[in-house]
Amino acid sequence: MKQQNSKLSTPISRDKGRKILFIGGIIVILIAITPFIFYSYKSFPEDSNSWETSFFTINTSYNSVMHLAWYVSGKAVPLLLLFIWFFTCKHWWHWIILVPLAMYSFQLWGIINESGGFDEVELIYIIPLMMVLVPIVYLIRAKLFSRIRGNDLEEFEEELGRKRTIWHQIMDLFR
Template identity: 45%
Template structure:
């Protein structure tokens, strides 16, 4: 797909989103103007809607649209948001999705009752993800802590330390050899004077013995 066609497709999708947002109030209040038949039903595109347990079909569509319109707007917001916290929008999306499912059920007496239990499960997944993203951004842009850069620097430092230890081993061996030779030389130097002194003491003793 060429760049021009991609831009054209993007503009069409964004135009549809803008149109849907603009007419959302009209879509919501359309439940008041449904062409209801005598048997309290409404047919469109071969699909027949009934009151579904509600007092009237207009009441049923009031509940449908009160969940569907915010859900659609939130989905548009989620798909077009560029903020780091956009994942948190999944929580109200889940809320309206669960509520929409409940209003479509036949038991109209249990609307908006147990959805909070499912919503808590969603929050337990979404909130830690958003918090983790926030912590990483704060560490990087506020405190100047880049964990990935620090890990890379530590890896390079460890590699350098390993290389230095490899290079230092022969030098240490040579240095230890020199130290050993030095010690031997010192031992030799210490041995020579000691032997000389012993000979002198022996000669002096021999002279003294000859005198007495």
């Protein structure tokens, strides 16, 4: 008589299943409390641009500490949600989420540094990231569709090497 291996009969061990449920529960709680995190700016002082507590002091050049908290929460909450989406997404295209992640990160950095001109220059910093990520994601997509269609990579490389007008290249993107 053959004995079954218990690891083969259960796809996920009990400890690993508990760990997955625990991490999933934390993610659900984080997503559920994002409205409270966003509206937490209302608890900051509205009439002063400095705030003293027994642990720290915040001085800002914005109109008030509440304005600073509003700016930070307006960038931190989408950044948190994008991080969760990036780390939990199992699709092949999840790397492109790095573009809005970088955008919100640069915006938040500008707010924290109180550069004054936030939401203006982050595009300059994101363009190099986009120049790397967008072609890589598009090539991954092209290779996946090539495999699905049954084309081999030699045919794919031949197609990339052909001289075409810009109009033909644009039309090929939408076929």
